[in-house]
Amino acid sequence: MNNLSTPNVSQKFIETLILIHNNFYRQTKLPIPLNQFGALMVIFTEESVSITDISHILNISKQQMTTVIDKLVCNGMVQKAPDPHDRRRSVITLTPAGQKILDDQNERVRQLFNQHIQQLNEDETAQLSDSILTFNQLLEKMFIN
Structure with a gap:
């Protein structure tokens, strides 16, 4: 599978969501x-x-x-x-x-x-x-x- 396969892109998307959550939303108190x-x-x-x-x-x-x-x-x-x-x-x-x-x-x-x-x-x-x-x-x- 090449680097642009659907599972690879979807995994990168999940990683992006986790990075945003960990570095922004988790850092602010609701x-x-x-x-x-x-x-x-x-x-x-x-x-x-x-x-x-x-x-x-x-x-x-x-x-x-x-x-x-x-x-x-x-x-x-x-x-x-x-x-x-x-x-x-x-x-x-x-x-x-x-x-x-x-x-x-x-x-x-x-x-x-x-x-x-x-x-x-x-x-x-x-x-x-x-x-x-x-x-x-x-x-x-x-x-x-």
């Missing part, structure tokens, strides 16, 4: 429990989401997710509203406080990135920037239906 933060991320990325949807995406039981969402509601980070298309379902949305948690975490990661990018010279920084842009464009292309 202000809320991980399961609550994960729920906030799902709510942020999905347009209209129910507790059942979140539990499926995060692979957490609906009962556990209900507890997580109730805590987020009590802390003012999300709100529940009846789904206008299905009375049996509630739609979960971020509040400004929930969005601030995500924005603050992203800012901590950006600051850590900016701190460490100083170790690269100008050419390396440009190369990294181009590589990230290409990486993002190719990932988006992979998921165009």
Whole structure:
């Protein structure tokens, strides 16, 4: 198999995810429990989401997710509203406080990135920037239906 085989590329992708997690996300302390933060991320990325949807995406039981969402509601980070298309379902949305948690975490990661990018010279920084842009464009292309 050559160096560009699918298993090789997918292994490099996993290695990239681990590097990002270990060097950025693990280095910043989350202000809320991980399961609550994960729920906030799902709510942020999905347009209209129910507790059942979140539990499926995060692979957490609906009962556990209900507890997580109730805590987020009590802390003012999300709100529940009846789904206008299905009375049996509630739609979960971020509040400004929930969005601030995500924005603050992203800012901590950006600051850590900016701190460490100083170790690269100008050419390396440009190369990294181009590589990230290409990486993002190719990932988006992979998921165009």
